[in-house]
Amino acid sequence: MFLMSELTLPFNYNYTNVLKLVSILAHSLFYFYFFWLTGTAIVSYFLEFFKRDDASKQFVKVLLHFPLKKISTLIVLGIIPLIVIYSIDLIWLKGNEFDSIHNLSLINLFLFILSILALYSYRSTFDLLVVFSKTVLDKDSKDLIELMESNLKKHKLSGLIGTIGLLSSLFLYSILNVAKLDYNQIDYRFDFFSYLLNVQVYLKFLYYLLISISLVYLVNLFLNFGWAETQLEGSIELNDFIKERSLKGAMISVLVQPAFILIELLLFPKNSLSYMIFLTSGIAVILVFIILNQLNAYSKESISNYLKYSFFMFIMVVISISSRDVIGISNVLKSKTVEIAQMYTTYEENLKNKLNIKTVSINGEEIFSAKCSACHRFDAKLVGPPYNTVLPKYENNREQLVKFILNPVKVDPEYPPMPAQGLIPPEAEAVADYILKVYKENSK
Ligand code: HEC
Known part of the structure; x- marks a missing residue:
């Protein structure tokens, strides 16, 4: 039992x-x-x-x-x-x-x-x-x-x-x-x-x-x-x-x-x-x-x-x-x-490692298109602020960004609060890496 x-x-x-x-x-x-x-x-x-x-x-x-x-x-x-x-x-x-x-x-x-x-x-x-x-x-x-x-x-x-x-x-x-x-x-x-x-x-x-x-x-x-x-x-x-x-x-x-x-x-x-x-x-x-x-x-x-x-x-x-x-x-x-679900992700990773299957990585770009692009552009204001203006403060603080994405808090009074997107941690990490990467390329 x-x-x-x-x-x-x-x-x-x-x-x-x-x-x-x-x-x-x-x-x-x-x-x-x-x-x-x-x-x-x-x-x-x-x-x-x-x-x-x-x-x-x-x-x-x-x-x-x-x-x-x-x-x-x-x-x-x-x-x-x-x-x-x-x-x-x-x-x-x-x-x-x-x-x-x-x-x-x-x-x-x-x-x-x-x-x-x-x-x-x-x-x-x-x-x-x-x-x-x-x-x-x-x-x-x-x-x-x-x-x-x-x-x-x-x-x-x-x-x-x-x-x-x-x-x-x-x-x-x-x-x-x-x-x-x-x-x-x-x-x-x-x-x-x-x-x-x-x-x-x-x-x-x-x-x-x-x-x-x-x-x-x-x-x-x-x-x-x-x-x-x-x-x-x-x-x-x-x-x-x-x-x-x-x-x-x-x-x-x-x-x-x-x-x-x-x-x-x-x-x-x-x-x-x-x-x-x-x-x-x-x-x-x-x-x-x-x-x-x-x-x-x-x-x-x-x-x-x-x-x-x-x-x-x-x-x-x-x-x-x-x-x-x-x-x-x-x-x-x-x-x-x-x-x-997190236990599952770990379990799946372990299993795949054990079986020597190459892990299909979670794709940050796909998550961005599916879950974020409705409200965010890099260079323009939509429902949410343009990434190019909010990402500088996260440039060297990826953990903070991941935390915000998993559990958004109120930041700017100009905007409504951002609804939580229901991502699991590995997904939030992937999308954070993706937007930081594009932002850096943009600002070159
Ligand atoms: C329904 C619209 C909407 C969606 C979908 C959305 N956001 Fe937002 N986002 C907002 C709004 C509105 C704000 C401004 C919140 C504030 O300032 O309080 C914001 C703010 C942000 C910020 C800036 C936080 C800060 O500290 O200023 C980041 C980064 C961000 N969103 C990332 C994302 C990511 C990544 C996704 C996809 C996983 C996403 N957002 C999906 C509406 C959205």
Whole structure:
């Protein structure tokens, strides 16, 4: 476990955005499935063992039908994304200070798989119970009655394990996400127990729970009433009962979402904020209102398209929320990422030396054309000052120039501040050498 982070290589800075994108994709798939299953487990268990009436039991049968229908769904939407998320974390959160986070993620992965196995058993024993209840039992047959009782026990237990397992997994997941956002470079230490008392963790957990409940009802409405291929068969009475329940559940759980989206936004640490965080939050809130509108329309006239739209829009809400989580974490880790990228440059150099490959040197002229020429000429003022007037002071001070390029500070009140160009040190050195060289040639 602690060895894992040694196994991954440092990565090239250019791939940061690719990593971010893959991570968002994996998170979106995983959130969808994870939340849907968690919601299904909670609602089913509640309806079956607390409500107990026949209609509720039929409803449970409908709820359990889709999420666990095929193993391939579990693998494609659950296991693979979770492993991708874990691997990207190993690359991204590199260093001993993250070991306990990785260990907790791994524990969570096993907890997730275990809970799902329990849910499979919950579902299959449920089917068996249904068959039993339909068969006229020979009351004298002890064997049959025993079999049925043991099946019922197994059913109850596996349902309980699955539900509690997924809830715990969701809670651990909230801790992990809050902990990653808390990363600061100075003295980061992951203290599991302090997170048990952290308000932010509970808010996140509640919000994830809320999404889970919305998902159960919205997916259920979409699959059973909004889409011709999977239309629910059965008695009209029962269908109406299920439809009405789901509609109510969906509307209430969706209605509270904007409050949570905004409260959570307020709790994002300052260094994790960027305009994308506000954009994704805004999109989520707007979508939520449109969904409410669609559900309301559906309750007035049952046109299945309303359900389709609300389902797809809720998927977009899930994508927005997972993007927000990933982007927040990547913002916090920006300086860490630069550090790792430097490790990569060193690693690459060493490897190339070892393999006797001639290193392709970073080209200062190319960097100048790509990153500086939009604002700088040597002999004329553009957005920035002409190099011929600012470079004299750096002529014998290359280090200072490199430092300025890596991290520009305000110099001349005549000009706006120069934005940082996101170069890594070897690139800044190359471009500094290039502009100094051209400047010297010009001044001859
Ligand atoms: C978006 C426009 C912009 C880009 C792109 C840009 N600069 Fe600048 N640069 C400026 C501005 C504006 C100033 C003046 C800042 C000040 O005086 O505070 C400046 C100032 C400078 C200075 C003078 C610093 C001093 O001490 O007076 C140097 C050197 C410089 N830039 C190098 C670069 C290099 C190298 C690149 C490319 C990697 C680059 N700049 C890219 C806008 C830009």
